Amino acid sequence: MTIHFAPTPLRAAALAVLMSASAVGMPALAQGNRPAGVRADTQVTLNFVNAEIDAVTRAMAAMQGKTIVVDPRVKGQITLYSDQPLRPAEAYAQYLSALRGLGFAVIDAAGLLKVVPESEAKVQATGVLLDGQRVKGDLILTQVFSLKHENANNLVAVLRPLVNVNNTINANPGNNSLVITDYADNLARIAKIIAALDTPAATDIEVVPLQHTVASDLAALVQKLGDGAAAAPGAAAGVGGGSSVLADPRGNALILRAANPARLLALKALVLKLDQPSADASSPIRVVHLKNADATKLAQVLRAAFSSNGGGASTGSSGSNPLSSTANNLPAVSTNPQNGAGNVAGLSASTPVAASANPSTGGFVQADPATNSLIITAPEPLYRQMRVVIDQLDGRRAQVFVEAMIVKLDTSKSAQFGVQWQNLFGNKGDSTITGAGTNFGTGTSNIVNATGAIANGLDGITTAVAQGGAPAGLNLGVLKKFGQYYTLGALANFLEQEGGGNILSMPTLVALDNEEAQILVGQNVPFLTGSYAQSSGTGNTVNPFQTVERKDVGLILKVKSQIGEGGTVRMVVTQELSSIGSQSAQGPITNKTSVQTTVSVDNNDLLVLGGLMQDEYSDGNSGVPGLSKIPLLGNLFKGENRKRTKSNLMIFLRPIVMRGSDDANALTLDRYQQIRAVQGEVQPASSIVLPNTGAPLIPQRPAGKAD
Structure with missing residues (x-):
């Protein structure tokens, strides 16, 4: 049909x-x-x-x-x-x-x-295929491929050109899988390619003992030669190509790993060619370039570690000092850091090599700060022992990102009320007059100060207001003219005040493990510590001078972190928050809040270091004896004030351990984008009248190795 x-x-x-x-x-x-x-x-x-x-x-x-x-x-x-x-x-x-x-x-x-x-x-596609499921045709589906041997990230670059330009391919490092959205027939083709690539690598491993050279020295050289041979055009397939070389300091051997037996044989042959005795065995001077450790500090550690252990250093049967025949023939080496790597000359020497030698060990260790290297003169057995220690101490140290948070809240509320009286008794022209009054206020609330301002007329009142001489709050007064001047006969003052403060400070800093770091945000304020005036003998001239001591005032955070097992961080913390307060005759008064403690906290956990919660209340009454005690009527003959202040202070700390460049880059990117977003929020608004000149904005973070 x-x-x-x-x-x-x-x-x-x-x-x-x-x-x-x-x-x-x-x-x-x-x-x-x-x-x-x-x-x-x-x-x-x-x-x-x-x-x-x-x-x-x-x-x-x-x-x-x-x-x-x-x-x-x-x-x-x-x-x-x-x-x-x-x-x-x-x-x-x-x-x-x-x-x-x-x-x-x-x-x-x-x-x-x-x-x-x-x-x-x-x-919009919701159809999902798992491993083993196959659908043909031009229907768009999503399929998940679970890999058993190959790395998912490695296959993304290989398979991306095979996927339609409008569709996607992504890797999930968590379970080493690929998620691909494409046409069904293309998914079937990609499944065959993945099956061919996802096979176990036929890697061979061999341990090659060394007879003359040190494994740590030779491993880097063999790895570089192998990689260079693989990258060269027309190179043999024996070296490089995914090969790796590891040093085993305990047995002084190299561990070789290659993708096939041919590459493994080529690496082994290269190692045997390089494992030859030194051309000048009578002068075993070696230079070890350090990657992470400080050469000066490590040299001191090595001298202390091998100064009392001469068991493996003696090379003769008579137990004589091997250094005596070596150090006496060596030129002196300058250890002045300004001389770079040092002057190797008999006449320009400033510090002889023998000064750093350890006779009991048969060798010496000298640091070159300019190149961060160690100069080691020692017999072969002792040098191998030193290299084991150097390799273990010259590792990349972890870092600690310390984030502190200081929260300070202040609230205050006060109220005052008072009635003051004054009057003059007498006639115009009298040589003697009588005055009486009450005066309970202080400062701007004083009836005498207010009367003086009124007596000077409008200009005096304006000046008093500008200089803070007028009473604050609601003031009710009775003015009386005495001669050509007005006087204040009665003053009732009502005042209520409320205030508050909210301070949040979040200093952060990064430091190496077991290293001290400090951050200071503030001012360097001068404090007068003394003065002197001296009269000279001629002319009686005076030469005064003052002695000043400058101190840091502001926010100071000082931390020394030590990373322990399991991510626990032990920290010695000094936290200080200070500010300039009121002035005194001897100089400014500083307000200071300080915490100094030693704590232990887990990685990325928040810990409270300390704090202060303070609640203060004060009141005061002043009045005319007897009259101020009369119910109701006594309020006309007294002054009263009340004040309550609350203060809360808390200090928190959180350490974040960064063990590698990936952790450091991730944290840096997060803080970089955070400050960039904040900076973008404070850009000037557009205006019709004013031109938009634009505020500076930090650029996008450049891509790094981790990106």
């Missing part, structure tokens, strides 16, 4: 008639069943020329017995034709291929087929 789909060029109406005719012979069935008129062995002939995508999709949905929804963004015309009859599955595959050529794709969204733009397919 063959069904012919009649051509309907440029006419959706004619195609709809075709769909109606097809529907007569193909009754609708439930989703997932094939229409009765189109069985799997039925052959169809396609002949759609420039037909609307929407109409052709409905025809294909009827043929497949499925529901296919067309996204509103999918517009255009499609051409499908076949010279020979096709099975329904083949016709549907041709339909999918034609959509793919137009930039559209069919996805399975929760069991519903949808035609969407290809760029949106990777987001």
Whole structure:
């Protein structure tokens, strides 16, 4: 049986008639069943020329017995034709291929087929395949590939060119898997490639004992030679290519690892060629360049460690000092850091080599600070022992990022009330007059000060207000004219004040393990410590001078961290917060809050170092004896004030251990983006009147090795 789909060029109406005719012979069935008129062995002939995508999709949905929804963004015309009859599955595959050529794709969204733009397919597709599942065709799906041997990140670069440009491939380092979204037929092809690449590497390992050289010295040289040989054009396949060389200081051997036996043999041959006795065995001087440790400090450690251990240093049967025949023939070496690597000359020497020698060990160790190197003169057995210690101490030390948080909250509330009286008794022209009054206020609330300002007229009042001489708060007064001046006869003062402060300081700093670090944010303030005035004998001139001591005032954080086992950090912390307070006759008074302690805290945990919670209350009363005690009426003859102050201070600390460059880069990027976002928030707003000159903004962080 063959069904012919009649051509309907440029006419959706004619195609709809075709769909109606097809529907007569193909009754609708439930989703997932094939229409009765189109069985799997039925052959169809396609002949759609420039037909609307929407109409052709409905025809294909009827043929497949499925529901296919067309996204509103999918517009255009499609051409499908076949010279020979096709099975329904083949016709549907041709339909999918034609959509793919137009930039559209069919996805399975929760069991519903949808035609969407290809760029949106990777987001909306919900079909997920696991290992071993295979689907053919041009349907966009997501498949998860779990790798057993190869690293997922390594395969991303290999497979990315094989994935459609609008689709994605990502690696999940957590379980070493790949997540790829692409067309089903391409996923099947990629699955075969992954299966071929995800195979166990045939690596060979061999331990090569050394007879004349030190394993730590030779390992770096062999690794460099191997990598260089692999990178050279036309190089033999014996060296490099994923090979690795490790030193075993305990047995003075090299551990060689290669991808195949040929490379392993080439590495072993290279090691045997380089493992030769020194050309000048009578002068065993070696220079060891350090990578992380400080040469001066490490030299002191080595001298102390090997000064009393001469068991392995003696090379003669008589037990004589081997250094006597070596050090006496060596030129003196200058250890002045300004001379760079030192002057090796008999006349320009400032410090002889023998001064750093240890006769009991048969050798000496000298540091060269300019190149951060150790100059070692010792017999071969002793030198090997030293190299074991040097390699263990010259490792990269971890760092500690210390984040402190100082929270200070202050609130205060005060109120005062008082009534003051004063009056003058007498007549104009009297030589003697009498005055009486009460005076309970202090400072600006004093009735005498207020009267003096009023007596000077409007200018005096203005000056008093400007200089703070007028009473604060609500003031009710009675003025009385005495002669040509006005005096204040009564003053009632009402005042209520509230205040508060919220201070948050978060100093941070980074320090090496077991190293002290300090951060200071503040001022260097001069404090007068003494003065002197001297009269000279001629002219009685005075030459005064003062002695000043400068001290740091502000925020000071000093930390020394020591990383223990399991990520525990032991810290010696000195935290100080100081500020300039009021002035005294002897100089400024500083307010200081300080914490000095030794604590132990786990990595990335928050610890409270200390704090202070203070609540103060004070009140005061002043009045006329007797009169101030009268109920109600006594308020006219007294003054009262009350004040309450609360203060809260807490200091927190959190250490973050950074053991490698990845940890340091991640933390740096986080803080870099954080300060960049804050800086972007304070950019000047646009203005019609003023030009927008723009504020400086730190650039995007440049990509590093970790990126």
